Amino acid sequence: MNAPLNGRTQQYHHGDLRRALLNHAAAAISESGVAKVSLRELARRAGVSHAAPTHHFGSREGLLTALAAQGFHALADLMHNAQEQTGDFAEMGVAYVQFALSHPAHFEVMFQPHLHQGDDPALLAAQQRAGELLYGAPTLPGTETRDAGIAAWSLVHGFATLWLSNALPAEQGTPPEQRARQVIRAFLDGRNNGGLAANDS
The missing domain is CATH 1.10.10 (Arc Repressor Mutant, subunit A)
Known part of the structure; x- marks a missing residue:
């Protein structure tokens, strides 16, 4: 504008x-x-x-609450589209990273609860919509479904945060989406091969 x-x-x-x-x-x-x-x-x-x-x-808090709600809906749209088009949970994780990189302002606000009106119905609905997709993670051996969802969320959120802060080792010519896909695949391969090493002890 x-x-x-x-x-x-x-x-x-x-x-x-x-x-x-x-x-x-x-x-x-x-x-x-x-x-x-x-x-x-x-x-x-x-x-x-x-x-x-x-x-x-x-108020300013109301503005940031609306921005966060807008962000959660946009995130849910991207993940849902990835799910519909590929049926692949890994691609939903890549969509999460793509959202963070293309909407850094929303990403910065969405996960800082002290900036929001936490009881806002629109925000709660948007958070729930995104959360239902995130908690659909394939279950790791020996874990509850919710724990698997938190593990998957932590993985993609952590990757996005580290990339945005330039904290990851540079890999010449590797786009962030491709690198995220490799990391997510490694996580899922660990699940398919019997889970994390800690579960084998």
Whole structure:
């Protein structure tokens, strides 16, 4: 969305403004981090009155809650599509990593509960939708289904976080999706070969 010309307020339809504000919030977080996001700065970016973001989100916390909910739904969409197209749990994990890399601002906000209104119905529904896909992980020998889901989630979330922070060893010419696929396959191969070494002791 372009900045307003000659200082004049841009015109939006009601739903378009909400989406535009969320887009501007994501851009601001990508540029400066979540700590510097404010409703006043958001209004400036969108070229609307200072009251407009408050009308839609109520507060900064409400804005970040809406951004997190949007992120969980987008994540669920990507994982669901991967599941539908391939039937392969590994590709759902790759989709998770792709989401994190393509939506770093959402990813930064989604997993910081202190930024959210934790009882927000829209956020809870979005979290549940994504969680149901994540907890569909193939079960490791000797583990409960939920534990397997947490293990799979930890794997892909950890990989995405390490990649975004440039903490993983560089591998020249290897795209992150390909590297993630290799790591996830290694995890699943360990399951198929009898589980983690600790289970053999």
